[in-house]
Amino acid sequence: MTRIVLTKPDIDRALKRIAHEIVESQRGLTGLVFLGIPTRGVHLARRLGRLVADIEPQEIEIGTLDVTMYRDDLATQSTRATVATEIPASGIDGCTVILVDDVLFSGRTARAALDAITALGRPDVVRFAVLVDRGHRELPIRADFVGKNLPTSTSERVNVSIAEVDDLDEVSIA
Amino acid sequence: MKHLISTRELTTDNAIAILDTAIDMVDVRSRDVKKLPTLRGKTVANVFFEDSTRTRLSFEAAALALSADVTTFTSQGSSVSKGESLKDTLQTLEAMGADFIVLRHSHSGVAATVANNGWVDAHIINAGDGTHEHPTQALLDAFTMRSRLRGDAARGMDLAGVSVVIVGDVLHSRVARSNALLLRTLGANVTLAAPRTLLPREIDGWGATIVSTLDEAIEMQPDVVITLRVQKERMTSGFFPSESEFSEIWGMNDSRLRRLPSTSIVMHPGPMNRGLEISGSVADSPQSTVTEQVANGVALRMAVLYTLMGDSR
Numbered sequence: 346m347t348r349i350v351l352t353k354p355d356i357d358r359a360l361k362r363i364a365h366e367i368v369e370s371q372r373g374l375t376g377l378v379f380l381g382i383p384t385r386g387v388h389l390a391r392r393l394g395r396l397v398a399d400i401e402p403q404e405i406e407i408g409t410l411d412v413t414m415y416r417d418d419l420a421t422q423s424t425r426a427t428v429a430t431e432i433p434a435s436g437i438d439g440c441t442v443i444l445v446d447d448v449l450f451s452g453r454t455a456r457a458a459l460d461a462i463t464a465l466g467r468p469d470v471v472r473f474a475v476l477v478d479r480g481h482r483e484l485p486i487r488a489d490f491v492g493k494n495l496p497t498s499t500s501e502r503v504n505v506s507i508a509e510v511d512d513l514d515e516v517s518i519a
Numbered sequence: 520m521k522h523l524i525s526t527r528e529l530t531t532d533n534a535i536a537i538l539d540t541a542i543d544m545v546d547v548r549s550r551d552v553k554k555l556p557t558l559r560g561k562t563v564a565n566v567f568f569e570d571s572t573r574t575r576l577s578f579e580a581a582a583l584a585l586s587a588d589v590t591t592f593t594s595q596g597s598s599v600s601k602g603e604s605l606k607d608t609l610q611t612l613e614a615m616g617a618d619f620i621v622l623r624h625s626h627s628g629v630a631a632t633v634a635n636n637g638w639v640d641a642h643i644i645n646a647g648d649g650t651h652e653h654p655t656q657a658l659l660d661a662f663t664m665r666s667r668l669r670g671d672a673a674r675g676m677d678l679a680g681v682s683v684v685i686v687g688d689v690l691h692s693r694v695a696r697s698n699a700l701l702l703r704t705l706g707a708n709v710t711l712a713a714p715r716t717l718l719p720r721e722i723d724g725w726g727a728t729i730v731s732t733l734d735e736a737i738e739m740q741p742d743v744v745i746t747l748r749v750q751k752e753r754m755t756s757g758f759f760p761s762e763s764e765f766s767e768i769w770g771m772n773d774s775r776l777r778r779l780p781s782t783s784i785v786m787h788p789g790p791m792n793r794g795l796e797i798s799g800s801v802a803d804s805p806q807s808t809v810t811e812q813v814a815n816g817v818a819l820r821m822a823v824l825y826t827l828m829g830d831s832r
Contacts, residue, residue, distance in 0.1 A: 411543065414547075414555040414556070414557045414585075414825065415555070415556060415557075419557060419825075419828060419829060420828060420829075422829060423829050423830065424536075424825070424826050424828075424829030424830065425829070426536060426539065426540070427539070427540045427543040427825075428543070429542065429543055429546065429674070430543070430546060460556065463552075464550065464552040464554070464555075465550065465552070466551075
């Protein structure tokens with residue numbers, strides 16, 4: 346049984362709110378880098394970047410952070426394809442990095458992402474934005490910006506659809 | 520895929536996935552921090568029963584870049600001289616914790632024998648078995664071709680429509696066999712140019728066209744010319760009248776390079792016999808990919824180690 350928990354207007358509102366929160370929490374107005382975690386995080390990062398620039402016109406860099414090779418479950422899972430990591434040409438040293446993903450669950454992807462960032466440079470600050478936080482953390486990690494807190498059981502599946510990938514905006518639980 | 524023994528085992532999708540991962544590994548190698556934690560706690564044993572510079576150093580660099588521990592075994596100076604068998608040698612290495620065994624041997628079929636008989640649980644990677652196969656060389660050659668010919672659009676692409684000439688000592692070349700089989704899987708058209716004495720008997724399964732002089736192959740305006748090393752150490756009798764005659768008919772030289780399109784590339788797996796199968800000026804020309812192949816070799820082998828680690832069956 347599939348239950349829709351966020352529709353397109355809900356997602357738009359959540360992202361807009363997160364964009365405002367990011368602007369509010371920004372210490373300076375320079376060096377904001379949105380790094381999306383593939384696949385859907387990349388598109389959410391692009392949307393958030395645009396929304397933030399609308400609120401507070403500024404130079405915003407948007408990139409992709411592939412965390413595959415930093416995962417802790419590689420030996421027990423079948424091989425995952427890697428994706429290109431793309432960061433600003435000037436690097437991420439001294440920047441404010443906003444890490445963006447669709448769902449926060451165990452926290453293991455975020456852990457891998459933090460290691461991947463460390464290998465790329467030394468940002469001033471790293472913040473974490475997610476569309477959905479479904480709980481069940483296995484590591485001491487939390488998100489700074491959350492679109493929707495979604496109480497789930499571990500047996501449930503959270504499906505995030507993003508128009509750029511799935512032709513519609515929707516979050517459902519199955 | 521637990522082992523990599525032959526390019527024959529690779530499907531088009533498998534091969535493209537490895538080449539795509541290698542793109543990301545090239546990127547890692549261009550960063551300040553050139554290391555990934557992926558193989559932390561794993562041990563890669565380089566087991567070389569035959570001499571090697573490039574392949575051994577390349578696998579070593581690849582394993583270290585993925586944070587693996589590396590042990591290197593060369594048969595010279597080992598208990599092989601006391602008569603220790605291959606099986607015992609490999610089991611000794613595994614008992615010391617080897618998760619991957621990168622194996623080079625002068626006899627064809629050794630890597631397959633080790634992988635099929637269950638002597639060890641480790642992943643086996645064939646780093647050259649006699650005159651049989653050298654799959655990682657073929658993959659890095661395909662990677663180099665794809666990057667040069669397809670540029671930034673390379674990811675996800677095969678080599679459909681690419682024409683490749685493999686010239687020289689095909690008979691003794693494991694690189695030629697691995698390349699011909701992989702290139703066919705990737706959709707390229709392969710032409711072999713070699714004296715009859717240096718063509719293996721069973722090349723029907725390679726799906727290659729055969730021409731009788733290099734000039735004939737050059738006239739086909741190929742995108743790629745792979746020159747092979749003349750393997751004097753494997754030659755027990757006279758396969759061609761003289762070195763000067765060989766280089767005259769089968770050597771890649773300036774005049775032949777000028778007759779190729781300026782976008783064509785010349786490859787050599789190394790080590791080169793300059794002046795025999797390839798002239799020094801061709802080897803050092805912008806159309807030569809010799810050093811690029813070496814650089815890509817590390818990234819490609821990182822991709823192979825990563826791809827195999829996900830499959831322990």
